[in-house]
Amino acid sequence: MSSVTFRPVSTVAGTIPVPADKSITHRALLLGLLSDRPVVVENPLCSEDTEATLAAVRAMGAQVEGALADGRVVIGGCGLRGLTPQPVIDCMNAGTLMRLAAGILAGQPAGELTVLDGDDSLRRRPMTRVADPLSAMGASVIPADGGTPPLAVRPGGPLRGMTHVLPIASAQVKSAVLLAGLNATGETWVQEPVPSRDHTERMLRAAGVDVMERDGMVGLTGPVARLSLPDLRVPGDFSSAAFAIVAGVLLGDPDVCVTGVNLNPHRTGLLGVLRRMGADVVVEPGPDVAGEPCGRIIARRRGVLQATEVTADEVPSMVDELPLVGLLGALAAGTTVVSGAGELRVKESDRIRSVVELLVAVGADAEEREDGFVVRGRPSIPGGEVHSHGDHRLAMLGALAGLASGSGVTVHGMEAVAVSYPGFVADLELLGAVAG
Ligand code: S3P
Numbered sequence: 001m002s003s004v005t006f007r008p009v010s011t012v013a014g015t016i017p018v019p020a021d022k023s024i025t026h027r028a029l030l031l032g033l034l035s036d037r038p039v040v041v042e043n044p045l046c047s048e049d050t051e052a053t054l055a056a057v058r059a060m061g062a063q064v065e066g067a068l069a070d071g072r073v074v075i076g077g078c079g080l081r082g083l084t085p086q087p088v089i090d091c092m093n094a095g096t097l098m099r100l101a102a103g104i105l106a107g108q109p110a111g112e113l114t115v116l117d118g119d120d121s122l123r124r125r126p127m128t129r130v131a132d133p134l135s136a137m138g139a140s141v142i143p144a145d146g147g148t149p150p151l152a153v154r155p156g157g158p159l160r161g162m163t164h165v166l167p168i169a170s171a172q173v174k175s176a177v178l179l180a181g182l183n184a185t186g187e188t189w190v191q192e193p194v195p196s197r198d199h200t201e202r203m204l205r206a207a208g209v210d211v212m213e214r215d216g217m218v219g220l221t222g223p224v225a226r227l228s229l230p231d232l233r234v235p236g237d238f239s240s241a242a243f244a245i246v247a248g249v250l251l252g253d254p255d256v257c258v259t260g261v262n263l264n265p266h267r268t269g270l271l272g273v274l275r276r277m278g279a280d281v282v283v284e285p286g287p288d289v290a291g292e293p294c295g296r297i298i299a300r301r302r303g304v305l306q307a308t309e310v311t312a313d314e315v316p317s318m319v320d321e322l323p324l325v326g327l328l329g330a331l332a333a334g335t336t337v338v339s340g341a342g343e344l345r346v347k348e349s350d351r352i353r354s355v356v357e358l359l360v361a362v363g364a365d366a367e368e369r370e371d372g373f374v375v376r377g378r379p380s381i382p383g384g385e386v387h388s389h390g391d392h393r394l395a396m397l398g399a400l401a402g403l404a405s406g407s408g409v410t411v412h413g414m415e416a417v418a419v420s421y422p423g424f425v426a427d428l429e430l431l432g433a434v435a436g
Contacts, residue, residue, distance in 0.1 A: 004414040004425065006402025007434040008383070011253040011301075014431045016244055018236040018258050020045040022420050023171070024199050024290065025068075026053050026096045030104060031203055031229045032075030033057045033083070034182070039075045040231035044068050048418045052092040056101060059086045080182055080227060081157065085112035091149075093119050093348065093390075093419050096172055098149060099130045100200075103176030106139035107183025108155035117150040121348050121390050127151045130176045133164045137180055137188070158223055161186035168343060169316040171196035171266075174218070178204065178211075182224045189219035196316045197266040202291045206230055235262040235289040239320040240421045241297065242270055243396045246324045247431060248299030249279040250331065250404045255300035256431055263293040269317030271297075273325060277305040277332055305332035307377055312340025319343060323355045323397045329375035330364035331404060338372035348419070349391035358386045358394060362401045362409055382406045388413035392420050399425070403433055 025045040030053065032039040044050060046068035054073065058064050061084035063076030078084070083105070091098040098116050105114050117123075128147035135141050139156035143149060161184040164177050169192040178200055181188025201211045201218055207229040212219045241258040248256030263285060274281050280302035285295040310318070310325055318325075322341055329336025344351035356373050359366035363382035366375045383405035388395035395416040402409030417424040425435050 001413050002415045003410055003412045004435050005408055005410040006399045007408045008405050009251065009403050009432055009434060012247050012251045012256055012403065012431040012433065013254055015257040015259060016427045016430055017260050018241040018244065019421055019423065020234040021237040021262050022047065022049055022239070023096060023197060024234050024262070024292070025050045026094070026100065027199050027203050028232055028234060029053045029057045029075060030100055031207060031227060033060055033062045033077045034080050034104065034227050035075070035077040035207065035229040036079045036226045037228050039077065039229045041073050041075060042231070042233040043071055044073055044234050045237065047420050047422055048092060049094040049097070049420060052090065052094045053097045056089045056091065056097060059089060060084055080224060081109055083108050086114050088115045088117060091116055091118040091122060093122055095122060095125055098122060098127070098151065099172035099176045100179060102130045102134060102141055102151055102153050103179035105153040105155055106134040106137065106141055107157040107159050107180045109157050111155055113152055113154045115150050115152050123149050125149070126346050129168070129170065129173050133173070133177050134180055137162060137184055139180070157183040159184035161188040161222055163189040163191070163217070165191045166193070169194045169196045171200070175200040178218070178220060181220050181222050182209070184222040187219055187221050189217045191217040194313055194316045195266060197264060199264070199292070203229065206291050232290040235292050235294045236260040237420070238262050238264070238267045242321045242324055243400060243424070244427065244431065245281065245297055245299045246328060247400055247403060247428070249274060249281065249305070249328070250301060252300040255298050257296055257298045259296045260294060261297055263295050266317050269314050270321040270324065273308055273310060273314070273318065276308045277328060278303065279305060307332045307334030307336040309336070310338045310341070315341045315343065320393060323351060323393050326355045326359050326366060326373060326375055327397060327401055329377055330359050330366065330381055332377040334377055336375045336377065339369065340371055342371040347391070349389040349394060351391070354389050354391060354394050355397065358398055358401070361386045362405055380406055383408045385410045385412065388416040390416050392416045396421065396424055399428060399433070399435070
């Protein structure tokens with residue numbers, strides 16, 4: 001386990017191009033697998049999560065040229081119904097891979113069983129939420145006792161199209177169901193309480209699928225004859241950029257700029273929260289990339305932040321950024337409350353418990369709630385020692401807390417950043433962080 005100490009700094013400044021989007025990279029590789037033409041994916045994210053997806057895509061029959069580390073891969077797919085059956089696929093830490101792969105496998109022509117497995121963290125995450133809708137469509141998708149991985153998928157294609165009302169907004173579950181719908185007969189619809197990120201819908205449309213919207217639902221009619229995904233370039237990941245943006249808000253002088261960032265409105269909820277808190281954040285939209293709005297964001301320190309409340313409606317558009325709201329709240333004037341965020345308990349760690357533990361360990365005044373947390377702001381946080389719990393976003397949160405602290409923060413388990421942002425420490429150093 002690697003331990004890194006992040007020293008306090010008085011300012012951070014500079015410009016960084018953030019790493020490619022994790023969600024979009026997973027989808028580009030998986031839809032490439034289902035495509036009937038070779039797809040060139042430029043600027044894919046090179047990280048542990050996306051390496052797991054590339055390995056899975058290869059195992060399911062894709063011809064892969066190049067490597068994620070080269071910044072370009074070509075995926076020669078097998079078409080919508082031509083995957084090679086695999087007894088076991090290791091999804092490592094990648095929940096997106098496991099849930100989307102379940103949807104893809106469920107709709108393959110009836111045949112061999114595939115077991116989707118993962119690391120200890122993934123083995124604690126709920127899979128009934130995908131198993132139930134996919135089974136209702138006619139596949140057999142069975143998690144272990146407790147509803148967690150390993151997940152045994154026996155394809156049942158052609159499946160039956162149907163309407164699914166999701167109790168919790170989830171892009172992973174929505175995507176699994178829509179991908180299964182490609183190989184289902186009739187219409188497959190998904191309704192969510194609040195719309196989640198729509199990268200799958202955008203990419204399916206680009207691949208020629210008529211993705212419909214009606215009464216707040218999203219759907220498609222199957223069986224779809226073929227997918228023809230055009231070559232694409234993956235834009236930068238807002239969730240990775242968010243760490244640099246928050247560093248800029250807390251310490252940016254003159255400013256921190258992140259370039260090439262995906263600005264999909266279902267991802268950028270944090271920007272609204274930052275504005276409410278009085279932060280100085282400027283968004284400069286640029287041309288679309290891969291059918292996604294993109295641009296650059298400039299953040300600088302301006303006076304004392306004000307506490308805010310984040311409620312259920314905002315959660316899906318900033319679900320991975322809520323840990324950062326905890327740190328912002330710890331240094332804001334007043335009491336910051338996050339509620340309606342029970343989903344955080346089933347992420348890579350129980351992110352309600354782990355965020356509150358981290359904040360308390362660095363000297364903040366934070367408390368758990370069943371579905372969120374409460375943080376009473378202070379003028380400063382002293383610092384301390386924290387653990388990532390193997391959760392990449394926790395490791396990055398600890399690092400930022402160190403920069404903004406009085407005496408520094410040591411993060412144990414810093415290697416977890418490799419899941420989504422292997423160059424995180426180097427990028428933070430470019431902005432002026434001192435780590436060692
Ligand atoms: C993701 C969706 C989100 C997010 C995860 C990636 C995706 O999960 O937390 O990091 O790529 O679809 P849910 O939408 O399932 O909550």
